[in-house]
Amino acid sequence: MSRGRPRTFDSDSALDAAMTVFWEKGFEATTIEDLTSAMGINRPSLYAAFGNKESLFLKALERYAQGPAAHVVNAMKQPRVRDAIAELLWSTVDLAHGTSHPQGCLLVQSALPSGSGTELIHRSIEAARESGYRRIRMRMEQAKNEGELPGDFDSAAFARYLMALMHGLAVQSAQGATRGQLQSVVKVALRFLPI
Amino acid sequence: MSRGRPRTFDSDSALDAAMTVFWEKGFEATTIEDLTSAMGINRPSLYAAFGNKESLFLKALERYAQGPAAHVVNAMKQPRVRDAIAELLWSTVDLAHGTSHPQGCLLVQSALPSGSGTELIHRSIEAARESGYRRIRMRMEQAKNEGELPGDFDSAAFARYLMALMHGLAVQSAQGATRGQLQSVVKVALRFLPI
DNA sequence: TGAGTTATGTACCAAACAGTACAATAGTCA
DNA sequence: TGACTATTGTACTGTTTGGTACATAACTCA
Numbered sequence: 001m002s003r004g005r006p007r008t009f010d011s012d013s014a015l016d017a018a019m020t021v022f023w024e025k026g027f028e029a030t031t032i033e034d035l036t037s038a039m040g041i042n043r044p045s046l047y048a049a050f051g052n053k054e055s056l057f058l059k060a061l062e063r064y065a066q067g068p069a070a071h072v073v074n075a076m077k078q079p080r081v082r083d084a085i086a087e088l089l090w091s092t093v094d095l096a097h098g099t100s101h102p103q104g105c106l107l108v109q110s111a112l113p114s115g116s117g118t119e120l121i122h123r124s125i126e127a128a129r130e131s132g133y134r135r136i137r138m139r140m141e142q143a144k145n146e147g148e149l150p151g152d153f154d155s156a157a158f159a160r161y162l163m164a165l166m167h168g169l170a171v172q173s174a175q176g177a178t179r180g181q182l183q184s185v186v187k188v189a190l191r192f193l194p195i
Numbered sequence: 196m197s198r199g200r201p202r203t204f205d206s207d208s209a210l211d212a213a214m215t216v217f218w219e220k221g222f223e224a225t226t227i228e229d230l231t232s233a234m235g236i237n238r239p240s241l242y243a244a245f246g247n248k249e250s251l252f253l254k255a256l257e258r259y260a261q262g263p264a265a266h267v268v269n270a271m272k273q274p275r276v277r278d279a280i281a282e283l284l285w286s287t288v289d290l291a292h293g294t295s296h297p298q299g300c301l302l303v304q305s306a307l308p309s310g311s312g313t314e315l316i317h318r319s320i321e322a323a324r325e326s327g328y329r330r331i332r333m334r335m336e337q338a339k340n341e342g343e344l345p346g347d348f349d350s351a352a353f354a355r356y357l358m359a360l361m362h363g364l365a366v367q368s369a370q371g372a373t374r375g376q377l378q379s380v381v382k383v384a385l386r387f388l389p390i
Numbered sequence: 391t392g393a394g395t396t397a398t399g400t401a402c403c404a405a406a407c408a409g410t411a412c413a414a415t416a417g418t419c420a
Numbered sequence: 421t422g423a424c425t426a427t428t429g430t431a432c433t434g435t436t437t438g439g440t441a442c443a444t445a446a447c448t449c450a
Contacts, residue, residue, distance in 0.1 A: 004394085007397065047440080108307065111366070111369070154383070157379035158383055163363065167366040172358065184352035192387040199427065200417050226408085236428090238410085239409095240427070242410080243426085
């Protein structure tokens with residue numbers, strides 16, 4: 001089957017390790033040295049398997065979107081819209097303050113420092129975030145159609161409000177907030193919900 | 196009075212220029228080249244006047260705290276607590292999406308990428324943020340004492356909730372959100388307020 | 391076995407980075 | 421005027437960065 005010398009590492013778990021490093025440090029602050037030592041491989045193997053740093057980040061981003069960040073999609077499957085919102089916020093706390101991952105959110109962590117030649121990186125992160133936003137907004141539209149929300153409900157503004165809360169949770173978590181502090185924010189937000 | 200060759204630049208406006216660059220790019224992504232060209236001086240002048248990059252950032256941070264970030268302190272002076280909260284959020288939109296400044300918030304922009312030897316930077320940013328949080332929480336305590344809020348009101352959780360919204364606004368703004376989109380988030384938050 | 395193919399490890403490259411040495415310059419003070 | 425002092429501009433240093441050349445090793449296929 002596969003010709004040539006076989007790989008001594010598993011491509012998927014190496015990508016997971018790279019994702020974790022990017023999650024913790026962001027794209028620009030992560031060095032190739034950080035990546036190779038976390039992935040357990042050396043530089044030429046990294047470049048041969050994943051292209052360059054940018055290309056590796058895009059692969060890690062895709063993995064993040066379908067793994068850790070899938071909690072958004074899952075939460076929106078709740079049949080009642082209030083349960084969907086609650087699960088969205090609680091799962092955001094889990095994501096932003098999990099024991100098995102870095103703190104915060106990869107999308108927030110890598111988005112802010114706007115370096116010079118990182119336009120593609122930022123457009124990809126923006127796309128991932130936009131995807132989450134659209135998913136939430138669509139769920140609110142569905143709730144309007146099902147009569148759970150009034151007809152004049154502003155789905156776009158509300159979805160953006162939830163995204164702001166989620167980003168805020170990610171920022172506070174990355175800054176060292178405790179799990180209890182994040183949970184207290186969610187409790188306040190849920191208590192305020194007029195739904 | 197001042198001996199030696201006189202400065203050809205104004206120290207305060209140079210510091211303002213440096214603050215703007217840090218605001219836009221964050222600490223780590225900002226290079227000395229970025230700073231000197233924005234400040235209109237050359238490298239030795241920068242080091243002679245402000246120490247090193249870290250020391251310059253701390254001075255810029257102090258200037259930010261007493262300038263742009265003073266909107267928090269100002270908002271909390273509103274006599275009625277609901278007005279204080281409203282002014283806090285609206286002024287955050289102004290700060291995060293002003294025409295004369297970069298988008299976003301310096302504290303959020305420079306806080307996330309956790310580099311290696313930047314502990315002092317992060318502790319200083321954390322301190323500045325903590326100061327804003329404490330100011331908001333104290334204002335809520337005052338409202339409880341004045342009878343504007345119920346006695347079992349959780350000031351700490353609510354202050355953290357507001358901080359999360361503000362950070363979320365900063366993230367969305369830095370990511371390219373329009374002013375109207377930020378305003379729509381604030382409208383939702385204010386409509387939900389049970390105060 | 392041996393040709394072909396792919397991965398590995400060392401050692402390297404050019405560019406960008408923060409920070410500085412040093413001579414020249416432009417003022418103040420006596 | 422001349423000694424003194426502080427800033428300026430050029431050119432440099434050592435280090436770290438992303439990325440790669442090249443020889444060697446390990447596998448498949450005929």
